[in-house]
Amino acid sequence: MNHTRLVACFFLALAFGIASPTLAQTTSPATSQGLKIEPLPAPNTGEWHKANSTHRQATFPQTTDDGRYWFQFRAPNAKSVQLEVGSRRYDYEKGGNGLWNLFIPHPGPGVKLVTVYVDGVALPEPGTEIFYSNGWKAAIESPAPGEDYYAIKDVPHGDVREHWFKSTVTATTRRSFVYTPPDYDKDTATRYPVLYLQHGNGEMEQEWTHSGLANFILDNLIAEKRAVPMIIVMNNGFANRPGEPPAGMRGTSVGRGPAATAPGAGGNVAPVSAFEEMLLKDVIPDIDKNFRTLANRDHRALAGLSMGGGQAYTIGFRNLDTFSHLGIFSGAIGNVSTLPEPMNDPATFNRRVPVLFLSAGTVGSDLQFHTSAKTLVDKATAAGIHATFFESPNTQHEWQTWRRSLHAFAPLLFKQ
Amino acid sequence: MNHTRLVACFFLALAFGIASPTLAQTTSPATSQGLKIEPLPAPNTGEWHKANSTHRQATFPQTTDDGRYWFQFRAPNAKSVQLEVGSRRYDYEKGGNGLWNLFIPHPGPGVKLVTVYVDGVALPEPGTEIFYSNGWKAAIESPAPGEDYYAIKDVPHGDVREHWFKSTVTATTRRSFVYTPPDYDKDTATRYPVLYLQHGNGEMEQEWTHSGLANFILDNLIAEKRAVPMIIVMNNGFANRPGEPPAGMRGTSVGRGPAATAPGAGGNVAPVSAFEEMLLKDVIPDIDKNFRTLANRDHRALAGLSMGGGQAYTIGFRNLDTFSHLGIFSGAIGNVSTLPEPMNDPATFNRRVPVLFLSAGTVGSDLQFHTSAKTLVDKATAAGIHATFFESPNTQHEWQTWRRSLHAFAPLLFKQ
Numbered sequence: 029m030n031h032t033r034l035v036a037c038f039f040l041a042l043a044f045g046i047a048s049p050t051l052a053q054t055t056s057p058a059t060s061q062g063l064k065i066e067p068l069p070a071p072n073t074g075e076w077h078k079a080n081s082t083h084r085q086a087t088f089p090q091t092t093d094d095g096r097y098w099f100q101f102r103a104p105n106a107k108s109v110q111l112e113v114g115s116r117r118y119d120y121e122k123g124g125n126g127l128w129n130l131f132i133p134h135p136g137p138g139v140k141l142v143t144v145y146v147d148g149v150a151l152p153e154p155g156t157e158i159f160y161s162n163g164w165k166a167a168i169e170s171p172a173p174g175e176d177y178y179a180i181k182d183v184p185h186g187d188v189r190e191h192w193f194k195s196t197v198t199a200t201t202r203r204s205f206v207y208t209p210p211d212y213d214k215d216t217a218t219r220y221p222v223l224y225l226q227h228g229n230g231e232m233e234q235e236w237t238h239s240g241l242a243n244f245i246l247d248n249l250i251a252e253k254r255a256v257p258m259i260i261v262m263n264n265g266f267a268n269r270p271g272e273p274p275a276g277m278r279g280t281s282v283g284r285g286p287a288a289t290a291p292g293a294g295g296n297v298a299p300v301s302a303f304e305e306m307l308l309k310d311v312i313p314d315i316d317k318n319f320r321t322l323a324n325r326d327h328r329a330l331a332g333l334s335m336g337g338g339q340a341y342t343i344g345f346r347n348l349d350t351f352s353h354l355g356i357f358s359g360a361i362g363n364v365s366t367l368p369e370p371m372n373d374p375a376t377f378n379r380r381v382p383v384l385f386l387s388a389g390t391v392g393s394d395l396q397f398h399t400s401a402k403t404l405v406d407k408a409t410a411a412g413i414h415a416t417f418f419e420s421p422n423t424q425h426e427w428q429t430w431r432r433s434l435h436a437f438a439p440l441l442f443k444q
Numbered sequence: 445m446n447h448t449r450l451v452a453c454f455f456l457a458l459a460f461g462i463a464s465p466t467l468a469q470t471t472s473p474a475t476s477q478g479l480k481i482e483p484l485p486a487p488n489t490g491e492w493h494k495a496n497s498t499h500r501q502a503t504f505p506q507t508t509d510d511g512r513y514w515f516q517f518r519a520p521n522a523k524s525v526q527l528e529v530g531s532r533r534y535d536y537e538k539g540g541n542g543l544w545n546l547f548i549p550h551p552g553p554g555v556k557l558v559t560v561y562v563d564g565v566a567l568p569e570p571g572t573e574i575f576y577s578n579g580w581k582a583a584i585e586s587p588a589p590g591e592d593y594y595a596i597k598d599v600p601h602g603d604v605r606e607h608w609f610k611s612t613v614t615a616t617t618r619r620s621f622v623y624t625p626p627d628y629d630k631d632t633a634t635r636y637p638v639l640y641l642q643h644g645n646g647e648m649e650q651e652w653t654h655s656g657l658a659n660f661i662l663d664n665l666i667a668e669k670r671a672v673p674m675i676i677v678m679n680n681g682f683a684n685r686p687g688e689p690p691a692g693m694r695g696t697s698v699g700r701g702p703a704a705t706a707p708g709a710g711g712n713v714a715p716v717s718a719f720e721e722m723l724l725k726d727v728i729p730d731i732d733k734n735f736r737t738l739a740n741r742d743h744r745a746l747a748g749l750s751m752g753g754g755q756a757y758t759i760g761f762r763n764l765d766t767f768s769h770l771g772i773f774s775g776a777i778g779n780v781s782t783l784p785e786p787m788n789d790p791a792t793f794n795r796r797v798p799v800l801f802l803s804a805g806t807v808g809s810d811l812q813f814h815t816s817a818k819t820l821v822d823k824a825t826a827a828g829i830h831a832t833f834f835e836s837p838n839t840q841h842e843w844q845t846w847r848r849s850l851h852a853f854a855p856l857l858f859k860q
Contacts (some may be wrong), residue, residue, distance in 0.1 A: 085578060106565075152567070189606075
């Protein structure tokens with residue numbers, strides 16, 4: 029395992045030189061013209077075919093193998109129809125029969141939110157898949173040349189279980205999503221290490237497999253013998269105790285989990301949130317009871333993206349008797365002016381935490397997360413701590429950054 | 445087991461006397477006024493609270509324990525905002541700050557699709573859950589007094605697995621959803637019977653658990669010892685062989701599975717569809733290989749709703765060496781002028797098919813399915829066949845009919 033900084037040099041032939049694939053944080057007021065394609069092709073002919081993310085009963089969106097997209101929307105009485113793709117807006121062109129058409133260039137690799145504006149009224153693009161991203165949003169899956177590590181390949185596949193458990197902390201019945209590796213039901217004497225993997229402030233527990241394709245990433249890594257077979261447990265990162273306000277409402281900080289402050293890392297130490305308490309008291313015991321786990325710290329990892337990265341940082345650092353491998357992807361880790369207290373003894377820390385992995389995209393909305401992650405890794409490295417920094421070139425605060433992060437992180441786990 | 449006609453007399457105190465809960469088939473052009481509530485209450489106060497189907501980051505829809513609903517939509521520049529709930533349309537009332545409000549009476553029990561119309565532009569109600577029902581649609585879950593059989597109760601819960609398999613017939617990797625009963629991972633020597641359960645023309649493989657709550661229905665029946673522990677396998681009912689047009693496109697009959705004609709039941713016998721071939725050659729062997737099944741006809745049931753009911757009828761009757769229990773919920777069973785050929789020998793049929801169950805709702809869009817199901821059961825009964833007919837009072841071609849059907853059907857299975 030490489031304990032020094034790991035700079036990602038793969039994916040360099042990325043995405044046709046597109047500089048800035050995006051998930052919308054802000055929307056530019058100006059609109060852009062799409063591609064000009066005349067005469068209109070017939071759908072499902074020539075280079076055009078339904079996108080994988082286009083639902084069974086829809087014909088559009090259509091796509092090409094090199095990732096251009098064709099959208100069509102019926103609005104006979106509309107004066108304007110626009111499409112927001114990430115942070116860009118395009119104007120559809122009105123054709124016959126009240127059908128509006130739009131052709132766009134490759135929008136950058138991975139999951140891109142797509143919202144239609146009909147005379148200013150916003151709606152999810154109706155032909156494509158729905159994901160949870162700060163509400164239910166339509167999104168397309170755009171091809172990523174050179175990145176086939178999350179494709180559904182002809183390899184053995186693990187199951188993804190919706191698994192219900194009783195939380196004593198929240199006094200509710202909740203669900204975990206649980207990935208079991210391909211041979212889990214065959215090798216019934218084998219026990220497995222567990223990665224606890226958390227979503228961000230805008231998502232829900234199903235999105236690590238639904239948007240992130242975490243199960244296919246692991247299937248492929250396990251088939252290539254690059255990652256050891258492991259269980260992955262994905263929970264909803266919001267929780268509230270009975271009587272507390274409901275967690276995770278938009279525009280509030282209620283139930284956001286611990287503020288991103290690890291013990292000793294500057295600022296006040298966050299109080300133990302309902303999520304942290306539930307993870308330790310309910311989730312882990314439930315998983316260790318119902319799945320064939322290796323139930324000890326050496327075989328338990330905690331990772332997450334954005335808010336979930338902050339949770340991995342805070343909860344991980346103050347529960348090193350529970351977790352030994354930590355992954356912080358575009359992590360909301362707040363103040364990094366001083367190192368967390370457990371790093372004061374680098375030799376002990378390096379022995380107890382064989383993997384401390386931080387990552388971020390290099391552009392746009394991930395720049396702030398890139399800065400804090402790099403600062404922490406630089407300070408830790410200077411102090412003699414083994415820490416890994418992974419960069420996702422030309423991606424922002426978006427799923428492609430986190431897919432790549434998981435793909436780089438998982439091979440490091442449970443190898444000591 | 446009661447082999448004679450079973451008329452459902454429970455649920456009679458249903459839904460506050462509302463005559464016709466609906467899933468939209470047609471929309472009445474006239475709009476209705478909602479309830480008048482003045483002054484506007486504050487959300488999450490008094491009798492108002494977020495509905496279970498309202499997503500984490502939304503405040504609306506709000507509901508009351510007796511099932512009234514409050515919708516709110518922000519549209520400062522709109523001239524009209526309406527909500528379609530099932531087959532009814534209501535006008536929102538414009539309030540301050542560009543917020544439009546609508547209060548409606550209990551819309552009838554179960555899943556109700558909700559679509560907002562802003563100056564005529566249709567969009568999914570943005571605060572509530574998304575389901576697949578002829579495209580991605582927003583829906584609310586409305587309470588059903590007296591019907592708690594699908595509630596998440598404090599009983600042991602089975603898992604629902606997303607399970608991937610290679611189909612040789614379609615030459616693609618597809619998924620089954622697989623319910624394993626609560627003790628499946630504990631009693632690792634036990635083998636279980638299997639119910640293959642299919643969705644309708646408008647749905648996908650996840651909707652039997654997502655919209656239908658099939659897993660909670662079984663959890664509760666198993667906890668009450670009314671149903672034997674069983675595995676449920678749910679597939680996408682559309683399939684096409686390589687080179688065939690993609691199955692299940694709207695407005696076509698391509699890949700709809702077999703036409704609803706059982707052998708000898710009038711009309712032409714449907715050719716073996718890609719779905720039927722895949723179910724027999726790929727799905728069942730995959731399940732028998734990867735799960736602890738009782739891999740024989742006596743422990744295999746086939747059931748479905750609407751198109752899936754037609755599939756259970758056709759595929760079931762011509763594969764009685766594979767299936768022994770059949771459930772046809774609001775089934776698209778077509779021509780019932782003559783009985784299917786296997787019924788020509790009632791004694792043999794009754795011995796080989798201990799459960800033949802048909803059901804339908806009593807109103808609106810399920811009337812045609814009610815007529816054909818009742819006709820078939822009456823003819824079969826007159827011929828000495830043991831068949832069960834189940835009525836769902838005051839429901840149409842909608843999930844509440846199918847939840848009730850599964851709840852009545854599952855306790856009959858695998859008891860001989």
